[in-house]
Amino acid sequence: MDFDAVTALGSARCSTIPSAKRDRSWASHTLLGHRFGLGKLIAILVCPSQERGTMLAPGSALTLERGWQTARAAESLQNLKKLNNQDFSRLRAQCLSQGLLFEDATFPAQVSSVGPNLLPEDKLRRIQWKRPTELQRNPCLVVDGISRFDIMQGEIGDCWMLAALGSLTLQKQFLENVLPKDQGFQDNYAGIFHFRFWQYGDWVDVVIDDRLPFLNGRYLSVHPRTSNEFWPSLLEKAYAKLRGSYQNLHGGCLSDALVDFTGGVQVQFPLKDPPPDLEEILKAADRSQCLMGCSTSSQLKRNIELRNGIVQGHAYTITGAVKIRYKNGWKHIIRIWNPWGHGEWKGPWSDGSSQWDHVEPKYRETLLRNKDDGEFWMSCENFLEQFSWLYICNSTPVFLNFGDQHCATWSVERHVSLCSPVRVTGRNSYSPGAVSTNMQYFIKVPDYDSKTYNVVISLMRKHAEDQQDAKPLKIGFLITGENSRVLKESFSMARDVTNYFSLSPGTYAIVPAANQEFEFLLRVFMKTQDYNENSNSLPSPVLPMEVPKQNRDSSYKAAFLRYATQGSVIDASQLQQLLNEVILQDEMTSLGGRFSFDSCRGILALMDLNSNGRLTLQEFGTLWRSLTKYMDIFSKEDRNHSGFLDVSELRSAIQTAGLVANEQLVRLMALRYGDGAGRISFSDFICCMLRLETVTHAFQNLAEGESRISMTAMEWLTLVMYT
Structure with missing residues (x-):
């Protein structure tokens, strides 16, 4: 039960494989149809979000960010x-x-x-x-x-x-x-x-x-x-x-x-001497769906549980972070999980603590899970006192995009090679001759107007087949400038030495180093500016929830360009990031959970007229107009501001949208998209209404005024198999 920790800000329950216990027999009664009468049969089985519980966002105004995701299953598993x-x-x-x-x-x-x-x-x-x-x-x-x-x-x-x-x-x-x-x-x-x-x-x-x-x-x-x-x-x-x-x-x-x-890149942050922008890094990590975790000090004997419930020399998962109204102000609290499955913090904000008495009941009911399951809340102040290290991991270091007023992407270069020894004697104690004779990897940092970190370097020691027999070895890298002068260095006894930097534009050399020869994987992540070169100015990085209705149609173009691949299309992963970072800015709508990857694949399939797994700007514009419409309806029908709709509120929302559903269909929709209590979150409401709208129009186009439609077996299979 040990040492370093890393895990995730996120939702309370990620249900990725459907339960054998969950009865889906009624799904066969789902209506299928034709999208806009364009002669293309598409599937409308949008999967609702299965991440039941709370996905907690710490802020209400989120900066638009996008990272180049390098770990998508379809791409990363090709050379398995x-x-x-x-x-x-x-x-x-x-x-x-x-x-x-x-x-x-x-x-x-x-x-x-x-x-x-x-x-x-x-x-x-x-x-x-x-x-x-x-x-x-x-x-x-x-x-x-x-x-x-x-x-x-x-x-x-x-x-x-x-x-x-x-x-x-x-x-x-x-x-x-x-x-x-x-x-x-x-x-x-x-x-x-x-x-x-x-x-x-x-x-x-x-x-x-x-x-x-x-x-x-x-x-x-x-x-x-x-x-x-x-x-x-x-x-x-x-x-x-x-x-x-x-x-x-x-x-x-x-x-x-x-x-x-x-297969991502991880960065470690010491909590006893944290960086001054740690809170901003945490917020950005939450927005970009990073894996996160923390660990306690191992200086004392490991696995010793203190009186306050925290275990020394132990790793924990970070599962949530939120800014919550407390008394007459706001409080930042963090949710943490103990892999023991029991054993929790006993201080302020723990289960049953008096602090929860000063939180509005509707928030307390949503956030507090009063069970001996190893999960607990604590304040940020107590978090810094009790834990030693914070770890954040993602496909690219998008969690370092905080404070960036531009649309930033991260590129990555990989090198696998054998490193010759470079004597590691002390900081900046390397002679130019010794450095220049070793293997060097040159990078050119672009002219990027950013006050945040723009380069991340990860050097990983590649062990032999029996990696556990490898002896401890101090490895690291040097960053040199002109005349091979060492500008920065980073060394550790760890398998993976990763550090982040803010480098001014120019050419640099990276020199892997150790006291003995070793095989390594070097990855260099660089932030680059990405926007429409024909535009004289960048789109506004912030898209408030209170955008006037008459301006919403134009704002979707800015959002699309920030997340689109080379400004042309977006896939399901990029759509998921866009929806969670742009649409779920309001803390109440985010209480019900974020858009899952399956939900976004299904949404994309509804709008994907070309059947290529991508959305063009025109297709996204159609989706955007539906999203803004249903955002207004959800806000209006969620009268108690709980972040959910009950069955009666869902029925009213359907009527407000101008759609038709009888009582049996409304109950089935609540069963399909709701939680155990029949409540529907905002993200699931979007999936539900988009499918209902598409099915309704598809049937009308296929029926051409009739009360029934007919189709071949292959047309039927084409309909049901795309999502």
């Missing part, structure tokens, strides 16, 4: 490597044809996979390996979606990995890379599973069997809160295999796990 050359599909098919359950000879159910030094010898001899089918009559990979609350740490001290995993559950765009959906205990079960992790520039597919280690009848590894749900235990086993053994999970760096789960 196979650990030990094991092919999941081929091995599963072989087992099914022979009627056998898979047994992994490369990570056997033996002491070698546990590790010889994890436990005393007598305990190692007592370890038993059991399959989920031996433990439960109805085992499932996922039950009712994937959540951090599914995780409870076992005997192994891998809180650093589990804290990163807890953060991963909040960010579906990364989770889908790690946990493939083509597996389970129902169809084609053969005792074999696979998971994916990022290693030194490549995604690696790791195949395992489902035999799990038990000691004295208890899980040695992580155990799920729901007894028949096994995704946490199996994913942990795959990660243990990647690192050589379960023993190699007993202590580690949360920052490493964050990068392994995302």
Whole structure:
């Protein structure tokens, strides 16, 4: 239970794989139709947001930002490597044809996979390996979606990995890379599973069997809160295999796990001496859906729980941050989760503390989850006092875009090579001759008028196959200017040395360095200005919610250009970022949760007339006008300002929009898009109304005045298969 931590600001529950328990039979009654009568059949099955709970935004006026997302599943998994050359599909098919359950000879159910030094010898001899089918009559990979609350740490001290995993559950765009959906205990079960992790520039597919280690009848590894749900235990086993053994999970760096789960870039911030703009960095990280986490000091004995409930030498996940009305002012509070699955902060803003008595009931009801589940709130002041390090990770360092009044993107360059020794003796103690003879990577920093950080450099040591046997090595890099003069340097004993800089325009050389030869992956992220070159001025970076109606049609062009690829189209990932950063600026509309990636894919499919997975400016303009219309309707119908609509308010909203739905259909829509209490959040309301509007117009165009329509089987399949 250790050390560095990194995880996520975000929603309370990210349900990425539909529950087997959730009845979807009524969905077959969904009406399908033709979009605008243009002769193109499209799907209208927009997936509602499955991120039930609260996605908390700390501010109400958000700067428009966009980062080049390099970790999209469709792109990053093209060159997928196979650990030990094991092919999941081929091995599963072989087992099914022979009627056998898979047994992994490369990570056997033996002491070698546990590790010889994890436990005393007598305990190692007592370890038993059991399959989920031996433990439960109805085992499932996922039950009712994937959540951090599914995780409870076992005997192994891998809180650093589990804290990163807890953060991963909040960010579906990364989770889908790690946990493939083509597996389970129902169809084609053969005792074999696979998971994916990022290693030194490549995604690696790791195949395992489902035999799990038990000691004295208890899980040695992580155990799920729901007894028949096994995704946490199996994913942990795959990660243990990647690192050589379960023993190699007993202590580690949360920052490493964050990068392994995302392929992104992580930055660490010391909380005992935080940067002056830390609060702005946190806000930007929240807006850009970063993975985040924190850790406590390990100077004292690890895993010691203090009287205030905080564990020393332990990693935690950051799951939310919000500015809340408190008494006569405002208070910034942070939500944190303990991978133990229990053990919470007992100070101000903890569950049941007196501070919550001074918060309006509707906010208290939304924010406070008074359960012994390891999650708690605390003030920013207490956060800085109790924790030592903050970690932030994303595909690109978009969390450093705060204060940037331009439309900024991040590009990345990658280099893999072997570094010759450069003597590391002390700060700025390198002779120009010694530096110039080593391998140098030249970068040209553009003339970018920004007072924020514009360069991030990440140097990762690439270990041998048995990476855990590698000896500790101090590695780092130098940044040199003219005459090979060292301007900046960054060194550490960590696997990944990453730092951020504000460099003036010019040409620089990056020199990887260590006292001995090592293989490395060097990544250089640079911020660049991105806007329409034909324009004499940049669009306004802030788009307030109170934009006058007559000006809204023109404002969508500014938003589109900031997020579009080369100013021409936007994909689902960019649409998700745009909607969450531009549309969800009001704190009340954001209380119901952000737009999920699935929701945005479905929304895009509704407007995508070219069926290419992208929206043009014209298509986005149509979407924008619908969005602003439904924003007004939602604000009007949400009379108690709760951030949700109940069934009666939904019925009224449909009538206000000029659409038709009988009582049965309204109830089905509330069931389809609402939470357990039938309440519909703003993001789900948008998905619901866009689909209803599209279906209505599509039917009218297809029917051409008739009361019924007909179509071929292939037309029907084309309709239902696009989203």
